[in-house]
Every structure is written in structure tokens, then in C-alpha cells.
Amino acid sequence: MTQTLKMTTPLISAKAIQKTYTTGSHHVRVLRGAGITATEGEFISVIGQSGSGKSTMLHVLGLLDAPDVGEVLYEGKRIDNLSESARDQLRNRVFGFIFQFYHLLPELSLLENVMAPLMIRYSLLDYWKQRRAIKQQARDILEEVGLSHRIKHRPSELSGGELQRGAIARALITRPRILLADEPTGNLDAETGQEIMELLKKLNDDSKLTIVMVTHDESVAAQAHRIVRLKEGQIEKAVIANAI
Amino acid sequence: MYKLLLCVRYLRTRYIALASITSVMLGVATMIVVNSVLAGFTNEMRDRIHGFLADVLLESRHTEGIVEGSEETLRRVEAAIGKHVAAMTPTVEIPGMAQITYGSETYPMPISLVGIRPETKAKVGPLRNYLANHQPREVDGQTLPPLKSADAPVDWELTDEALERRRDLKQMQRDLLEQQQMLQPEVRFSDTTGEVGASDISDIPQFDDEQGDVIADAETEADTNSGIQGLLNQPPVFLPDAPEETERDFGAPLDARVYIGEGLVSYMATDPDTGEQHRVMMAEPGDDITITTVRLGKTGKPETVSFNATIVDIFRSGMSEYDGQLVLMNLEELQRKRGMLHFDPEGNIINDSITSVQIKLHDYANAEEVVKALQASFPPSAVHAGTWEDKQNVLLSAVEMETAILNVLLFLIITVAGFGILAIFFMIVVEKTRDIGILKSLGASSKGVMSIFLSYGLALGLVGSIAGVVIGLLFVRYINEIEDGLSWLTGREVFDRDIYYFDTIPTHVSPMMVFWVAVGAMAIAVLASVLPARRASRLHPVRALRFD
Numbered sequence: 001m002t003q004t005l006k007m008t009t010p011l012i013s014a015k016a017i018q019k020t021y022t023t024g025s026h027h028v029r030v031l032r033g034a035g036i037t038a039t040e041g042e043f044i045s046v047i048g049q050s051g052s053g054k055s056t057m058l059h060v061l062g063l064l065d066a067p068d069v070g071e072v073l074y075e076g077k078r079i080d081n082l083s084e085s086a087r088d089q090l091r092n093r094v095f096g097f098i099f100q101f102y103h104l105l106p107e108l109s110l111l112e113n114v115m116a117p118l119m120i121r122y123s124l125l126d127y128w129k130q131r132r133a134i135k136q137q138a139r140d141i142l143e144e145v146g147l148s149h150r151i152k153h154r155p156s157e158l159s160g161g162e163l164q165r166g167a168i169a170r171a172l173i174t175r176p177r178i179l180l181a182d183e184p185t186g187n188l189d190a191e192t193g194q195e196i197m198e199l200l201k202k203l204n205d206d207s208k209l210t211i212v213m214v215t216h217d218e219s220v221a222a223q224a225h226r227i228v229r230l231k232e233g234q235i236e237k238a239v240i241a242n243a244i
Numbered sequence: 245m246y247k248l249l250l251c252v253r254y255l256r257t258r259y260i261a262l263a264s265i266t267s268v269m270l271g272v273a274t275m276i277v278v279n280s281v282l283a284g285f286t287n288e289m290r291d292r293i294h295g296f297l298a299d300v301l302l303e304s305r306h307t308e309g310i311v312e313g314s315e316e317t318l319r320r321v322e323a324a325i326g327k328h329v330a331a332m333t334p335t336v337e338i339p340g341m342a343q344i345t346y347g348s349e350t351y352p353m354p355i356s357l358v359g360i361r362p363e364t365k366a367k368v369g370p371l372r373n374y375l376a377n378h379q380p381r382e383v384d385g386q387t388l389p390p391l392k393s394a395d396a397p398v399d400w401e402l403t404d405e406a407l408e409r410r411r412d413l414k415q416m417q418r419d420l421l422e423q424q425q426m427l428q429p430e431v432r433f434s435d436t437t438g439e440v441g442a443s444d445i446s447d448i449p450q451f452d453d454e455q456g457d458v459i460a461d462a463e464t465e466a467d468t469n470s471g472i473q474g475l476l477n478q479p480p481v482f483l484p485d486a487p488e489e490t491e492r493d494f495g496a497p498l499d500a501r502v503y504i505g506e507g508l509v510s511y512m513a514t515d516p517d518t519g520e521q522h523r524v525m526m527a528e529p530g531d532d533i534t535i536t537t538v539r540l541g542k543t544g545k546p547e548t549v550s551f552n553a554t555i556v557d558i559f560r561s562g563m564s565e566y567d568g569q570l571v572l573m574n575l576e577e578l579q580r581k582r583g584m585l586h587f588d589p590e591g592n593i594i595n596d597s598i599t600s601v602q603i604k605l606h607d608y609a610n611a612e613e614v615v616k617a618l619q620a621s622f623p624p625s626a627v628h629a630g631t632w633e634d635k636q637n638v639l640l641s642a643v644e645m646e647t648a649i650l651n652v653l654l655f656l657i658i659t660v661a662g663f664g665i666l667a668i669f670f671m672i673v674v675e676k677t678r679d680i681g682i683l684k685s686l687g688a689s690s691k692g693v694m695s696i697f698l699s700y701g702l703a704l705g706l707v708g709s710i711a712g713v714v715i716g717l718l719f720v721r722y723i724n725e726i727e728d729g730l731s732w733l734t735g736r737e738v739f740d741r742d743i744y745y746f747d748t749i750p751t752h753v754s755p756m757m758v759f760w761v762a763v764g765a766m767a768i769a770v771l772a773s774v775l776p777a778r779r780a781s782r783l784h785p786v787r788a789l790r791f792d
Contacts (some may be wrong), residue, residue, distance in 0.1 A: 056786075064685055064785045085689060092687025103682045103789065107253035117686045119246035127245040170686075 009076050011210050012178050013037035014061050017070035019053070030056045031067070032233035038178070041208040043201070045221035048230035054214045055182050057230065061212060062095045062180045063087045092121050096171030100183035102163040104155040104170070111151040114138040114170045121174070141169045145199060161192035168199060172209075179203070181213040185220055197223050246688065247696045254672070254696075255703055264668050265708040267661035268765050272712025273719060275654045275761045276753075280720045282650065283757075284750030286643055292563045293639075297632035298333075298368040298602035300614050305626055307338055308540055309584055309597030321601055324621040325614045330606045331367035334598040335360050336578050340537035342571055344509060346526040353508055355571045357537055359578030362398040368604040372398050375503060376558040377529070400501040400556050400574050406530035410554075411495035413530070481541075483551040483581055498532060500553035500577040506560045507568030529555050535571065539582040551581050658765050662772040665704060669697065669776035680780055681788030694781035701773025705766035713762055720751050 019031040030053040038044050048054045059065040061072060063079065072080040079090060091097075104113045115138045119127055127134070142151050145165040155163060164184060171179055181200070185193030197220060203209045215221050229236035255261070302321060304310045310317045314334045321332065336359035343352040365371050372378045377392045391403045402410070485498050509527040514520070527533060532552050541547035553573065561567055576596070579585045584597040605614060611631045618629035633640055673680075680693055719726065727749060731737050 059786050062685070064789075088684075088687045088689045090687075091685065097685045099789065103678065103685075105250070105679055105682060107250065107257055112249065116246055116683075119249065120683070120686055120688045120692070122245065124245050124248065174687075 009039075010037040010073070011040045011042075011075065012061060012212070013073045014057065014067075015071045015073070017057065017060055017067045017072075019056055019060065019065070019067050030233055031060070033070075034230060034233060034235050035070075036061065036212070036228055036235070038210050038212055040177070040210055041204070042226065043204045043211045043213070043224045044226050044228060045213045045215055045224035046228045046230060047215055047218065047221040050216065053233045054230045058180050058182050058212060058214050062097060062178075063091055064097075092117055093174055094177050096174060096176035096179045098164065098167045098171050098179070098181045098184050100186040102155070102160075102167045102187075104163060104166055106155050109152050109154055110147065110158065110166050111135070111138055111142070113155070113166060114142060114151075114173055117170060117174045138169075138173060141173050142166075144172075145169045159192075160188050161195060164188065164192075164196050165199065168196075168203075172203070176209075178210045178212065181211060183215055184213065185215065185217065193220065246683070247692060247699060250696050251699045251703055254700055255707075258672060260668055261672070261704055264661065264665040264769075265704055265711065267664050268658065268705060268708025268769060269712040269715065271654070271658035271661045272709050272761055272765045273716035274657060275651070276713065276716030276758055277719045277723075278650065278654060279647075279757050279761070280716075280751045280753045281723070281749060282647055283752035283754060286647065287752050288750045289563070289643070290640070292561055292566075293636055294632050295369045295373075296561065296563075296566060297635060299605045299608055300603040300611060300618070300629065300631055301635060302601040302603065302618055302622070303337075303628045303630075304599045305628060307538065307599065309336065309599045310622075310627055311597075313586075313595040314598040315595065317598065317601060320621050321603065321618065324617045325603075328605050328607070328610050328614050330604045331364060332601055332603040333361055333364035333368045334575065334601050335365075336575060336582070336584065336597070336599045338537050338578075338582070338599070340535055340571075342504070342508060343534040343536070344527045344531070351526070354569070355505075355508065355535075356569045357535065357571050357573060357578070359573045359575035361575050362400070362572075365572075365602070366398045368602050374559050374561045376506075376560055377403055377556075379560075402497050402529060402554070402556055406528070406556070407495065407497075408530075409528065410497065410530035414495045481547060481549045483549060485552055497530075497554035497556070498552055500535070500551055500581065501556045501574045502533070502535070502553045503557045503559045503572040504533065504555050505567040505570040506558050507564060508571070509555070509558065527555060529557055531555050535573075537582065539584075549581055553577075655764065658768055661708075661765075662768040665701065665769055665772040666775065669701065669773050670779070672700075673697065673776045673780045676780070677783060677788045677791040680783050681785050681791070684783075684785040685789065690781040693783075694777045697773055697777035697780050698770060701770045701777070702766060704773075705769025708769065709762040709765045712765065713758055717753065717758070720753055723751060724748050 013036065015035045016033050017031045017035060018029070018033055021028045021030055034053065034057060036044070036046065036057060046054045046057060056065065060067050060070075060080070063072065066080060070080075071078050074090070074094065079087070082090070104110070105116065108116065115134055118134050118137075122130065139148070139151065142148055145168055147162060147165055147169065150158060150162055150166075155166075158166065164187075168179075179200075184200070185196055188196065200211060200213070201223065204211050211224070213221075213224060221227050302310075302317070312320070318332065318334065322329065338357050340355050340357040341352050342355045342357075343350055345351070362371065375398065378390050378394075378396070378398065380390055381388045391405060504527070506523075510523050510525045512521050513524045515522065532554050534550055534552050536548055536550040538546050539549050559567065559570055559572060575598075576585070579596050579598075585593050586595040586597075588594045603614070605611060615629050615631060615634075622629065683693060684690075
């Protein structure tokens, strides 16, 4: 697939982000005016050394963290300065997160974990009314990621690859427009990691799911449409990836 | 829904939280048991005092009685508050001394002497329940029916057993007298008009007639004077018994009749072999005692007056203050001895003085109104009207305050449990830091996260409270069995029946009390979870996710 430059409004973009972390008297300037854009259906990987601020950029994009300076825009509108409840809603409806360490809730079964975002979205009464539909939705998604036989298990009983697929299922149940992936293969062996990458690419192809992926692995990064390099808090250059 | 689900899962998986449930549970159970036992004791005490005092009391401020006399007084009471009155009874209450002779010793004791009319007194309070003749008896471990049947009236008649005992004693004394007369014919032994239920003749006081001076037993005189010393310059007066006229009267009881408190005529002895305690009676129905009290003399100055009375029954209320001090006497005789009867020239009684009227109301809720009406009908300088609670105010207030303080202290126990919850929750929040980050990344609000932990606290409080209520109520229900078990375990009696006068530990469970204890415990649990819950809600999602 050749990359064509589309003059379309980016779905999500971050502009001139500065972020400093303070531990005691120690100030660390993690992002120094970095920016990133993604259009709908793009699969971007953000690569850099540890400490380069790539995870922070992802968090800022997904409103998990607020930038000290800069803006985050969704569909052209600013979203980083919205109220807390508005941001919660966006995180629930627009963004989906997956992490290096999966982060499934240990007390819940796989099925319940996948349903969790919807449990959060709806009030108790609304959830109760739709519980069958929601359950079915969860089952469907778990089938899509190939985990139908494990839905009653607890996270402690699942393998790394299964956990990450479960996390993807959880991220997808809300039908997000943007999937933010923080080192999704970081904790997996090469083979399982590749399985995950195949899944991500498939999702991106089939449903035009926009994916912004952070990784430190070049071979993983290369599988995206476009690579963005971060070095010491700043964008190095935009590289147009090879044909995938 | 996620909050509910997580809350339930946390409850089920975190056993350390059981520790905080246990502390809440114990605190609640303790409060329930202690409050129930305290209420039981207090209620028993109140009932007994109340039973003895009736609802409302009209009392004269001085010992010579309400000046209007009993008929006029009762009429006025009826007029003022008649519609509220279920029953009323007149009494004369006066301090005095009683003297019994046991073995070769005489026992003078201070008493509260109350003249009553048993027919009406029994309507105003549970008099029948306190009199030994009307209650079942324990003899050698067996329970026998009462000496007087259930429909026999409460009066001043001796039981057949008492009459027999009296006759036997008199016969013995008569025989002894005859013997001594035979052996020492030159000494004049006068008839025994003042015997006090014993066999030793030398202690019987010798007296002249009514108006004369007293040749009293030195011991008796010193004691009666010492009891009411300082007021009296008059020589004590002894009123001799009516002489026995015919042989038919032999062994007949004296005119003055009394119910005497059990504590005055008995003591507890320990069997040296078995270590068991049993009650030894020093005087019984049929025996005579000497009573000394005060009256206004003919010269207008107070003087002591002594007379003998026959014991008709033993009074046992369960309160040592009463049982150790009370002597109830037939009202008319007491009035007669104290000069409170007024006669017309033919010798008929036209008026009699009383010192108080005890009134039982249909509905105690009207007590305030009744007291006010009574106060309006009698001069406050001479007559005082009040409820039984007014009269016993000091004691009742003290008990109330004790209960309040005890509750505060017990509630502190639950508060301590609350701090335990606080500590454990902080721990759990720290443990769940990453999960909280996950939830926030999924879009959960800070308020939502906070309410997970608040409802967790509430759930713990709820479980702990309910468990505590169940355990507390069970403990109260089986408290006597538990006490038996404890006594067996420790080898000594935990609940000493002789000190406490109860056969079973009295308890009284108030539903309101249980409710408030449970609610209070839950409130503490929720309060304790507020700080940790807030901390959880304020966690920064990214930092939380990176935690560990």
C-alpha cells in the first residue's frame, strides 16, 4: 500500500507538547515541544529510547495526562482543557488503551474484564437493562480475538499472549476510534508478539481503526504505516515507512 | 455496575478485611450484651422501687401526719384526681427501732416502720408477691406450695403453722415459769408480756401499767434512747400488751401485727462442710418483736414509745434496702400506739392521721397533671406531692448517667475498630493502585473510584454489624447458660445469686438500642473509609499505572 499524502483533517493530534515530571526537587523535562498527528485509519508507531518521552506522548494523547504546555485536538477540536467528566467520557468512548503489562483487573474474569468499560459507561440501571446485549458483545469480541475458550478464566490463569489479546478485546468493546498501544509486545516473546501485531494490523485494515503504537523495537515499529521518532522529548523526523 | 462488581469481589477475596469485620462485630456484640444486661438490672430495680412506692405519693412533711385526717385527705384526693386513680392506700411512715431476741442475745436494729392497710396496699403495688406466706417455699431442695392459698386475702391473720408455733412457745414458757416458781417460791415472776420469741426468761422486760414509769431492761432503754437521742427528755413509754383474758386467748397473737423484712430476721450461714450457703431465720411468723418509735407526747414534746408486735409474715422484695429495713404494720394499731387516733366521748374513732397516701394511676402518662392537681389541693408547707421518680430521683439519675457513660465508652470500642478499618483500607488502596489507574484509563471517574471504596467500607460495616447483632442477641438469649459454663470453667460463681437477689441474670433487649448500635457501627465503618477512598480517587492515572 503506497502512502498517499492526504490533506484530510487529522483525527487526533498533539501540538507543541511540553511535559515535566517532578520528583522531589528533581525536574525531568520529558517532552520538549513534541507534536504528533494521526489521520483516520492510520497506523503510527512512535519509537525512541526509554526516557525519550514516547509513553508520555501517548498518555497525553489519550488524556491520561495533561501537558504543561501544548494542545491535544480531536477532530480539530481541543480536548485537553475539557472538564474531568468530559475527559472521562472521551477515554471511555473514543480511546482504547492497551499496555505492556496488560493491566487486566485480577478479581474479574476475562469476560468481566472485557465488559468493564461498558459497566463504567452505563449507570447500574441502564447496564442491567442491557446486560444480555453487553455480554453478547463481549463474547463476540473475544471470539474475534480468538479467546472464546478462556472467557471464564481469571487473568492469573492466562498466558501473556492471551492477556494481551484480552486487553485488546477490552479496548475494542467500546468501539473506539483510536487505539493507543503502549509497548504492546514488550512483554511477549517474538512469536506471540508477532501474533499480536498481526491482530492489530488486521483490525486496522478491517475496521479502519486508527492505531498509535509506542515501541522500542524497530522491527515492530516498521510494521506500521508511519514511524515517528522521539529523541529526548522532541520529534526527530517523520519517516515514511516502506510498503507493508 | 463496575463499582458493585468490584466491591463484591474485594469483599470475597480480601481476608484481611475480615479482621476489621471482626472488630466491628465484637464491638457491636459487646454493646448489645452490656446494654441489655444493664437495662435488665435497671428495669428490675425500677420495677421493685416503683412497685413499692406506687405511681404518685402524697406525703406529709412532718411525722404527725396530714392535719386533715385520713378521711378528709382521701376525699380531697378523690375530688382532685379521682378519674385518674386506679387504687390508693393511706400509710403512716416513721423511723424506729426493732428488737428481736435470738438465742440469748437481743438484736436492736433501726427500721423504717410503715403502717399499711394490706387490702388497699396490695392493689397499689405487688405486695402479695413479696410476702413469704403467699409465695412457694423451698424446703430441703423441694418446692412446696404457699402456706396461704392463692385466693386468700393479704391480711394480718397468722397461718395455722405460725399459730401452732406460738402456742408451743407459750406453753414452753409457761412450763418454765411454773418450774421456776416452784423452785423459788419467794420470788415473784410476773407474766411475760414482752416476750420476744426466745426461751430465755431473764431477758423479758418487766413493766408496770400504761401510765406508770418504766422499769425497762437496761439494755433496751439505752438502745432506744441512743437511736433517737438528743431530742427526747421524756422517759420512754412502754405500752403493754392486752392481758390474756381467757384460756381461749392462750397463744393468740398480739394486737399489733407486722410483716418484717427478711434481712432483719435472718442471716446467711456457710455450712463448714459443704461450703454452701443457706439462710438461717432468727425470728419467724408467730414470734413477737419489740418496736420502738416516736410520738408527740401529751406535753407536746416528742417521746419514744415501745410496744410488742407479732410477726405475721416475712417480707422479701429482692431489694436489700427494703428487706433489711422495712417493718410493715397494721395501720390502725400503729396509729393507736402513736396517738394518731381521735376518739369521741363514747370511745368511737372519729378521725385518724396518716403521713402519706400512695396512689396508683390508670395511666402513668398523666402523672405530671395529677401531681399538679394534688399540689393545688394541699398546702405545700405541710404536704408534698410527687411521682415515685421524683422521690427516687437521686438514685435514678445516677443510674441513668452510668448507662450514658457506659455507652460512650463502649462506642469508643467501635471507634477503635474504625481506626482498624482505616489502616486496612489504606493498605488495600495501595495494593489496588495500579487497578485504579486501569479503571481511570477506561474512563472511570474519580467519584466512581471513590465510591467503590466507600461502598466497600459500608459493606464491611454492614456485615460486621449484622454479625455483631446476631452474636450479641444470641449471647443475651443464652446468657445464663454461658454464665454456668464460665462458672464451671473458672471454678467460681460468676454471678453470685446471693449478692444479686436474682435467680437468672435479668436482661432487657430494646430494639431501638440494637438498631442504633448497628447503624452507628456502619456509620463508623463508612467514615473510616472516607480518607482512603479519597486518596484512591485522587491517584494520578499514569503514576498509578506505573506503580509497583
